[in-house]
Amino acid sequence: MAGRGGSPRGRGSSSGRVRAAPSARGRGQGQGRGSPAGAAPSIRGRGRPLSADEAGAGAWAGARGAPAEEGGSAGADPRPRSSRRARGCGPRPGPGSEQQLRAVLARLSLARRDTVEAAALVNELAARLVQAVKRDISFHEVEKLGAGSYYEHLKISEPDEFDIMLKVPIPRIQLDECDATGAFHYVTFKRHPQKHLDKFLDDDGKLSADTMLLSVRNIIKEEVKNITNMTVTVKRKKPGSPAVTLLIEKPQTQISVDIILALEYRSQSWPRSTQDGLNIDQWLGKKVKQAFKQNPLYLVPKHAKNEKVIKASTWRLSFSHIEKDIIKNHGNTKTCCEYDGVKCCRKECLKLLKYLLEQLKAKHRSRRELDKFFSYHAKTAFFHMCARRPEDKDWQFKDLDRCFHEFLDYFLDCLQKSDLPHFFIPKHNLFSPDLVDMASSNFLSREIKYELNNSFPIFKLEN
DNA sequence: AGAGGCTAGTCGAG
DNA sequence: CTCGACTAGCCTCT
Numbered sequence: 001m002a003g004r005g006g007s008p009r010g011r012g013s014s015s016g017r018v019r020a021a022p023s024a025r026g027r028g029q030g031q032g033r034g035s036p037a038g039a040a041p042s043i044r045g046r047g048r049p050l051s052a053d054e055a056g057a058g059a060w061a062g063a064r065g066a067p068a069e070e071g072g073s074a075g076a077d078p079r080p081r082s083s084r085r086a087r088g089c090g091p092r093p094g095p096g097s098e099q100q101l102r103a104v105l106a107r108l109s110l111a112r113r114d115t116v117e118a119a120a121l122v123n124e125l126a127a128r129l130v131q132a133v134k135r136d137i138s139f140h141e142v143e144k145l146g147a148g149s150y151y152e153h154l155k156i157s158e159p160d161e162f163d164i165m166l167k168v169p170i171p172r173i174q175l176d177e178c179d180a181t182g183a184f185h186y187v188t189f190k191r192h193p194q195k196h197l198d199k200f201l202d203d204d205g206k207l208s209a210d211t212m213l214l215s216v217r218n219i220i221k222e223e224v225k226n227i228t229n230m231t232v233t234v235k236r237k238k239p240g241s242p243a244v245t246l247l248i249e250k251p252q253t254q255i256s257v258d259i260i261l262a263l264e265y266r267s268q269s270w271p272r273s274t275q276d277g278l279n280i281d282q283w284l285g286k287k288v289k290q291a292f293k294q295n296p297l298y299l300v301p302k303h304a305k306n307e308k309v310i311k312a313s314t315w316r317l318s319f320s321h322i323e324k325d326i327i328k329n330h331g332n333t334k335t336c337c338e339y340d341g342v343k344c345c346r347k348e349c350l351k352l353l354k355y356l357l358e359q360l361k362a363k364h365r366s367r368r369e370l371d372k373f374f375s376y377h378a379k380t381a382f383f384h385m386c387a388r389r390p391e392d393k394d395w396q397f398k399d400l401d402r403c404f405h406e407f408l409d410y411f412l413d414c415l416q417k418s419d420l421p422h423f424f425i426p427k428h429n430l431f432s433p434d435l436v437d438m439a440s441s442n443f444l445s446r447e448i449k450y451e452l453n454n455s456f457p458i459f460k461l462e463n
Numbered sequence: 464a465g466a467g468g469c470t471a472g473t474c475g476a477g
Numbered sequence: 478c479t480c481g482a483c484t485a486g487c488c489t490c491t
Contacts, residue, residue, distance in 0.1 A: 112473040112484075119485060146486075153471065328471090339470080467490085474483080 097401040104459045108156040118159040132223035138196045142166045147320035152327045165262045181428040182273025184304035184314045209301030210312040217244045240303035262298040277424040283390035319424045332392045344395040353378045359458045369443035372436045383423040415441045
């Protein structure tokens with residue numbers, strides 16, 4: 001649940017209470033949600049899946065249809081808790097399909113040992129950096145917020161990428177859209193300037209994203225010099241990136257940690273460009289939507305590109321906190337996926353699409369067609385798909401194969417039409433031809449169709 | 464800041 | 478396969 005402000009949906013609450021006290025959520029001990037699911041030995045060897053949040057989409061125009069309703073898919077889900085995710089019990093599933101997908105998913109789960117080790121390093125590093133940043137008067141009030149796949153329990157393969165937002169509360173600011181997307185804004189202070197942030201204003205009185213991020217970057221670089229108990233380096237700055245990326249070197253692997261500066265914007269209402277977004281009325285409910293919209297918004301330093309002129313002072317809206325909350329509370333019913341509720345396969349579908357994209361990107365690393373696809377595309381398509389199929393019964397655990405195929409169909413459709421609206425800012429088309437050219441979408445479409453029609457050979461590669 | 468409770472996840476024993 | 482231990486993260490409450 002997102003910030004204390006009030007994440008909607010008090011989840012366990014049996015009452016109709018919508019946003020209040022989550023305290024009543026208590027249910028039994030959170031114990032054994034056993035799921036053996038053939039714990040694959042941590043797969044560290046696997047082809048480094050490119051960078052964190054990326055994944056593409058795939059679309060396919062025609063080939064739909066094939067969703068193989070294969071023989072009654074593995075056992076009916078209704079097995080209560082534990083056994084729920086066990087793969088392939090019950091009648092034999094058709095070749096490939098259900099059982100194959102579950103095997104893939106089992107391989108994608110994070111090995112606990114890796115998670116424990118990575119979390120210890122990352123948490124220690126993050127705590128130090130937060131302290132260091134807080135020492136600067138301008139950033140006195142920063143707070144940490146875990147964002148991205150790892151914190152959404154959607155990280156696959158290895159816990160090697162972490163996104164950590166540093167929230168800077170900024171009251172009374174004004175946002176002005178700076179281009180047609182509705183995502184990028186200029187930030188100015190209303191009325192009184194805020195003394196501790198004045199030094200980040202540019203000549204026009206706009207808050208300069210570049211300057212502010214650079215300031216954080218310098219603090220971090222200094223602090224990193226003092227760290228002796230692990231090997232950490234600060235990666236070279238990428239123009240237009242909202243993050244300071246750190247690398248923790250470990251004997252076998254490295255962990256990348258993105259520190260993302262984020263202005264915390266609380267206001268009566270979200271900006272106009274978001275007005276028709278977050279279409280979850282049928283899925284999570286209007287009250288939930290309303291409650292989400294009471295949450296603050298975040299702005300991350302990110303150049304509005306897409307135009308000849310690069311604007312150094314722009315900020316992009318970020319909804320990571322809401323996305324995280326939706327993913328955690330993804331059901332039409334409150335009890336979806338609770339330990340005594342019914343398990344759905346939504347997250348599994350998303351993991352599979354992310355994996356597919358990662359693998360395709362890795363396979364075609366040397367070409368450029370897939371460079372423009374990111375896991376955020378998969379996530380966005382996922383939200384739309386959930387909104388189109390709002391009911392838990394549309395996502396039963398036993399229907400993984402069908403659900404995944406339908407999800408891919410939808411994704412292919414988006415690619416083919418070059419149309420994937422940002423889930424929160426509907427007029428912002430993430431597949432707009434200026435962002436993703438036709439050659440790229442066609443290439444990805446073709447690759448996905450190929451995988452679809454051949455039982456996903458790319459999932460079998462062991463590399 | 465710290466303690467305690469809870470969830471969602473992995474893993475080991477039988 | 479099932480059970481339950483164990484753990485990270487997150488939340489609430491002093």
